[in-house]
Amino acid sequence: MSASASFRIGTRGSPLALAQAEAVRAALGGGEIVAVTTKGDRRQDVRLSELGGKGVWTKELERALAMDEIDLAVHSLKDVESERPGGLMIAATLPRADVRDRLIGLAGLRDLAPGMRLGTSSPRREAQLLRRVPGLRIVPLRGNVATRRQKVAEGEADATILAAAGLDRLGHSEIGIAIETADMLPAPGQAAIACECRAADDRVRASLAGINHTDTFTAITAERAFARRLGGSCHSPVAALAVRTEDAFLLRGQILSLNGAEERGGDIRFAPDEAEAAGTMLAERLLRDAPREIAALFGGA
Numbered sequence: 085m086s087a088s089a090s091f092r093i094g095t096r097g098s099p100l101a102l103a104q105a106e107a108v109r110a111a112l113g114g115g116e117i118v119a120v121t122t123k124g125d126r127r128q129d130v131r132l133s134e135l136g137g138k139g140v141w142t143k144e145l146e147r148a149l150a151m152d153e154i155d156l157a158v159h160s161l162k163d164v165e166s167e168r169p170g171g172l173m174i175a176a177t178l179p180r181a182d183v184r185d186r187l188i189g190l191a192g193l194r195d196l197a198p199g200m201r202l203g204t205s206s207p208r209r210e211a212q213l214l215r216r217v218p219g220l221r222i223v224p225l226r227g228n229v230a231t232r233r234q235k236v237a238e239g240e241a242d243a244t245i246l247a248a249a250g251l252d253r254l255g256h257s258e259i260g261i262a263i264e265t266a267d268m269l270p271a272p273g274q275a276a277i278a279c280e281c282r283a284a285d286d287r288v289r290a291s292l293a294g295i296n297h298t299d300t301f302t303a304i305t306a307e308r309a310f311a312r313r314l315g316g317s318c319h320s321p322v323a324a325l326a327v328r329t330e331d332a333f334l335l336r337g338q339i340l341s342l343n344g345a346e347e348r349g350g351d352i353r354f355a356p357d358e359a360e361a362a363g364t365m366l367a368e369r370l371l372r373d374a375p376r377e378i379a380a381l382f383g384g385a
């Protein structure tokens with residue numbers, strides 16, 4: 085039995101969260117899965133922003149971590165706010181999955197037309213799509229994959245968009261059409277699974293260091309520094325993606341006004357040890373000449 089076999093691996097209880105926790109358990113070579121219900125899981129009827137932002141997914145897990153009820157918490161990194169509570173740290177990321185979003189209900193983005201109802205509760209997807217197709221009607225749509233597909237099938241929306249990584253991890257590789265990142269930049273941290281632990285817990289930290297995928301960690305470090313420097317609220321329209329190139333990394337970032345009318349985007353090349361600084365620099369560059377609608381969203385400017 086490996087040393088990590090005794091770790092209590094905290095996770096939300098949704099099918100996606102459990103699949104991700106299982107992937108971490110497999111990487112560690114053992115451990116006990118402890119499912120914790122979060123406020124975000126209990127309330128699927130209201131907008132995420134009304135529940136208090138994406139912290140609703142992570143807060144109860146982080147409380148359990150701080151209280152030593154679990155040894156590590158597994159999250160979709162995308163749902164983890166870029167400011168961390170003291171004493172906790174993201175210590176590892178697994179190799180990143182498909183970073184793209186997938187369109188469900190239509191054959192491609194070019195089939196979107198004014199007046200169509202696109203179901204999403206993501207301000208990023210809403211702003212990006214409104215920018216592409218002004219006049220599109222955005223209808224709130226939450227719930228797990230099965231629920232959302234059902235809502236589209238029942239005509240509550242004409243189409244919806246979900247992260248490829250989540251669909252694939254649930255075994256739904258056949259659902260939807262992948263949207264290239266050039267057409268729709270994903271959320272910071274999308275498709276990355278994060279392992280969070282107590283910063284003072286050397287035993288867990290050492291085990292997590294052993295399963296960490298460094299290229300993914302470098303990429304998400306840049307993306308999260310970008311998001312952190314933008315401040316604003318955690319439900320502002322922000323997109324970022326860093327990828328390894330032949331000799332370095334490339335971070336692309338985008339910020340939009342809520343209705344997509346205004347947009348600023350750009351990119352920056354960086355070496356692995358400059359990930360944090362690169363994210364911050366790109367954010368500052370985009371904020372410098374940002375129009376008022378965008379500057380108002382990202383108060384940290």
Ligand SMILES: NCc1[nH]cc(CCC(=O)O)c1CC(=O)O
Nearest residue numbers: 160162246247249250274275276
């Ligand atoms: N907040 C929802 C959420 N958080 C992580 C994923 C998908 C998996 C991932 O991006 O790692 C999803 C669903 C979606 O956006 O379609």
